[in-house]
Amino acid sequence: xxxGNNAAEQVLRSSGVDVRKCxxxxxxxxxxxxxxxxxxxxxxxxxxxxxxxxxxxxASPSIYKCLSCFACVERCPxxxxxxxxxxxxxxxxxRKQGMNHLATDAIPAxxxxxxxxxxxxxxxxxxxx
Amino acid sequence: MQVNEYKPKIVAxxxxxxxxxxxxxxxxxxxxxxxxxxxxxxxxxxxxxxMFILRAFQRGADGVIIAGCHPGDCHYTxxxxxxxxxxxxxxxxxxxxxxxxxRTRVEWISAAEGAKFSKTMSExxxxxxxxxxxxxxxxxxxxx
Amino acid sequence: xxxxGVFVCHCGTNIAGTVDVVAVAKALGQEPGVVFxxxxxxxCSESGQQLMRAAIREHKLTGVVVCSCSPRMHExxxxxxxxxxxxxxxxxxxxxxxxxxxxxxxxxxxxxEKAVILGRAAIAKVHxxxxxxxxxxxxxxxxxxxxxxxxGIQTALDIAEAGFEVDIVEKSPTIGxxxxxxxxxxxxxxxxxxxxxxxxxxxxxxxxINIFAYSELESVKGYIGNFKAQIRRKARFVDETKCTGCGxxxxxxxxxxxxxxxxxxxxxxxxxxxxxxxxxxKVATIDANYCTMMKTGKCGxxxxxxxxxxxxxxxxxxxxxxxxxxxxxxxxxxxIDAKVYNExxxxxxPDVVTSLELERLMNAAGPTNGTLxxxxxxxxxxxxxxxxxxxxxxxxxxxxxxPYCSKICCMYxxxxxxxxxxxxxxxxxxxxxxxxxxxxxxxxEFYRRAVEQYGVHYIKGQVGKVVEQNGKLHVQASxxxxxxxxxxDADLVVLxxxxxxxxxxxSLGTMLTASMDTNDFFTEAHPKLRPVESPxxxxxxxxxxxxxxxIPETVSQASACAAKVIGVLAKDKxxxxxxxxxxxxxxxxxxxxxxxxxxxxxxSYSDKEFRGPNRTTLIRRVASVNPAVCQGCGACxxxxxxxxxxxxxxxxxxxxxxVDAICK
Numbered sequence: 001x002x003x004g005n006n007a008a009e010q011v012l013r014s015s016g017v018d019v020r021k022c023x024x025x026x027x028x029x030x031x032x033x034x035x036x037x038x039x040x041x042x043x044x045x046x047x048x049x050x051x052x053x054x055x056x057x058x059a060s061p062s063i064y065k066c067l068s069c070f071a072c073v074e075r076c077p078x079x080x081x082x083x084x085x086x087x088x089x090x091x092x093x094x095r096k097q098g099m100n101h102l103a104t105d106a107i108p109a110x111x112x113x114x115x116x117x118x119x120x121x122x123x124x125x126x127x128x129x
Numbered sequence: 130m131q132v133n134e135y136k137p138k139i140v141a142x143x144x145x146x147x148x149x150x151x152x153x154x155x156x157x158x159x160x161x162x163x164x165x166x167x168x169x170x171x172x173x174x175x176x177x178x179x180m181f182i183l184r185a186f187q188r189g190a191d192g193v194i195i196a197g198c199h200p201g202d203c204h205y206t207x208x209x210x211x212x213x214x215x216x217x218x219x220x221x222x223x224x225x226x227x228x229x230x231x232r233t234r235v236e237w238i239s240a241a242e243g244a245k246f247s248k249t250m251s252e253x254x255x256x257x258x259x260x261x262x263x264x265x266x267x268x269x270x271x272x273x
Numbered sequence: 274x275x276x277x278g279v280f281v282c283h284c285g286t287n288i289a290g291t292v293d294v295v296a297v298a299k300a301l302g303q304e305p306g307v308v309f310x311x312x313x314x315x316x317c318s319e320s321g322q323q324l325m326r327a328a329i330r331e332h333k334l335t336g337v338v339v340c341s342c343s344p345r346m347h348e349x350x351x352x353x354x355x356x357x358x359x360x361x362x363x364x365x366x367x368x369x370x371x372x373x374x375x376x377x378x379x380x381x382x383x384x385x386e387k388a389v390i391l392g393r394a395a396i397a398k399v400h401x402x403x404x405x406x407x408x409x410x411x412x413x414x415x416x417x418x419x420x421x422x423x424x425g426i427q428t429a430l431d432i433a434e435a436g437f438e439v440d441i442v443e444k445s446p447t448i449g450x451x452x453x454x455x456x457x458x459x460x461x462x463x464x465x466x467x468x469x470x471x472x473x474x475x476x477x478x479x480x481x482i483n484i485f486a487y488s489e490l491e492s493v494k495g496y497i498g499n500f501k502a503q504i505r506r507k508a509r510f511v512d513e514t515k516c517t518g519c520g521x522x523x524x525x526x527x528x529x530x531x532x533x534x535x536x537x538x539x540x541x542x543x544x545x546x547x548x549x550x551x552x553x554x555k556v557a558t559i560d561a562n563y564c565t566m567m568k569t570g571k572c573g574x575x576x577x578x579x580x581x582x583x584x585x586x587x588x589x590x591x592x593x594x595x596x597x598x599x600x601x602x603x604x605x606x607x608x609i610d611a612k613v614y615n616e617x618x619x620x621x622x623p624d625v626v627t628s629l630e631l632e633r634l635m636n637a638a639g640p641t642n643g644t645l646x647x648x649x650x651x652x653x654x655x656x657x658x659x660x661x662x663x664x665x666x667x668x669x670x671x672x673x674x675x676p677y678c679s680k681i682c683c684m685y686x687x688x689x690x691x692x693x694x695x696x697x698x699x700x701x702x703x704x705x706x707x708x709x710x711x712x713x714x715x716x717x718e719f720y721r722r723a724v725e726q727y728g729v730h731y732i733k734g735q736v737g738k739v740v741e742q743n744g745k746l747h748v749q750a751s752x753x754x755x756x757x758x759x760x761x762d763a764d765l766v767v768l769x770x771x772x773x774x775x776x777x778x779x780s781l782g783t784m785l786t787a788s789m790d791t792n793d794f795f796t797e798a799h800p801k802l803r804p805v806e807s808p809x810x811x812x813x814x815x816x817x818x819x820x821x822x823x824i825p826e827t828v829s830q831a832s833a834c835a836a837k838v839i840g841v842l843a844k845d846k847x848x849x850x851x852x853x854x855x856x857x858x859x860x861x862x863x864x865x866x867x868x869x870x871x872x873x874x875x876x877s878y879s880d881k882e883f884r885g886p887n888r889t890t891l892i893r894r895v896a897s898v899n900p901a902v903c904q905g906c907g908a909c910x911x912x913x914x915x916x917x918x919x920x921x922x923x924x925x926x927x928x929x930x931x932v933d934a935i936c937k
Contacts (some may be wrong), residue, residue, distance in 0.1 A: 031897065041751075041756065159376055163375075184932050202782070202788055205872055239789075
């Protein structure tokens, strides 16, 4: 469990998420549009943060695959907000690396025409400090 | 811990039907609140005579809180409406006399709200503690 | 000077664990007027009471202070024990050192100090206590049951069985409630109508029971034993005494497009209707919102076809007044509106239904005559997905859902899944669950049968969204045990929506001054020991209005409730609360302030003769309190400008003595 685990405490603090509220219903994972892309799924994020397994999450590509669409946050009946945990882990990694996962300048080249505006905004939030 | 840590004296008037039961609920759920809060049971919040509050301040209480049923839920139909109006007047008068508004409070706490009871009392005790001792109305002759 | 005895209870370790009870007994023994002070393991036990009684005898005590649990718990116990030794029960005071001290504080020194202060306050109060005599009031030997569902019917039948009159007030045209809408009941799978309708008929035929269907409670006044209620009998526009329930009018009525609420709006009824074949009373009702005659004045077909001349378009609501000794709340529940769950597509596709709608779709008397057909195209569904906990078990911050478990959904979903698999073995049935909760006799066995014998697919996970695509319902869900996301093309999706108290409960609670919790369930007097009584005397709780329940539980609670009501009605007189207001006529200045604030009209004024100076006689207008009507709230005591009005048991002096003791 997360007692005394600094990394986990930092994630909990910066996300403001109370993982103990989770009742393991799995609605977050049921609703996730990026499920197939992700190694760890939203419900696993919640459980693994609770167990303090931040290293595994930090090393996983899942933190960049999350679309930040916040569907899991919107639908969670317990108000747990899994996407905020994903974001907090991502931020922790980016801060540690001291650099962005993707330079802001590199983003326009990756855009396609049909990409919704929200994806652009979330990309900036996701890949940079 | 300091030896002479300041502990305020707080009198809580709780109506028998809602807030006293709420306090019991807080107890059953083991939801702690500061020991400075001492409860006096009254049948209804409207039983609380402004005189009782003046008396408490005279005798050195640092804060007085009155807790009753939520508006509309009074066991006696309309008692808490009287409380609301009476206390609004009394508190503004006390304010005029220099007893800070934060030392007096009316709260609606139902029998099912043990958590709210504990939270309200903790907050109130902390607020009163931060104001320090009540000196304005205290009658030193009452001190032994 | 009083001779006071102090008794400090250990309550096992409940109090003694955090409060130094010996020190408390010793400290309180030093208080003026205290002639005896002791502590004991369990004061409420028989031997504890004996100890108290022996001390009263031995030390000639005139007052008693018990430092123990909440007075809401054992005040009556100790008062009774004192009374057995000839001490007036109102000379006993409780210092609550369990709920208000030992259970909330951890530090022993702090808790002990607080316990001593609370004990001192109680002693200070007892010094000023006076013996009080309780008055008596008569009991009206009739009960009112609000709500005619299975809870109300069962309570009414049991009360009538004991020989007392009962009135059932039901707002819809027939009694029967939600159970009448159900198809089968778990865990026995017997048909709901088969077991409910005989009870409805029993209620109708019982001469002690009056059914006021299509009626609503308008107001309630009074107190236990003496309630006065006004009941609005809504106009049916059909004379109940003449209508034979033949149903010809409901066949001939040309207005055919009225959503049928009994079938959850899945089909239509006429503007004049009888909700269902076994309705009680079996009387037609005209829905004035849809009736062409009522709206345009042109039609009148029902009136023409009626053989008994029962139709009366000019009928008006009537208000009747009845007196009762006790009131039973049995207002029941409704499923929450599934509209708010747009991720499940309830508003987008008619093939997303709630469980109660499915009951009607499977019921032989329902819109499809019991054949399970999709509402959209009337075809057999081959893949059915059940979603559990829709709106139940949500966080308190969740605006759409309820924080509690609705309790019945796990079982009725297992029932639905089982019935469907039995009737249509070619159907695939998936149930998405968070937890399967089946405590109850033969309940878990029932659920296991659904899995093992009927092959229902139970999947630990939730449905995230349902989208209608080419006549199918695309269900995206999670399977947590396999750590997979599932995509199922379903034909029918069934939502196990949470249940909530009926919308009328809140206003009824206010009318009866019966307390409710934040979810609008009625609060019981004690969650374990007095589960069918409201804290308000004379108000009793039956069925789901108190909390989610299935049918067996509702029926047992209904009977328990009836037993409590009979306990009241069987008495000829009730002891009144002696803690009532009284006016000191010498101080009263006749200002009427108290009369204006009294919510019960217990105060009246009269001219009285008083002796004046020099042998003259003065006539003054003074207040007097009717102790049988006064409920002892004390509003008048504060309103009185001259201090003439005081409350027995909670007098100004007593409360100020407590204030002084606490602030010392």
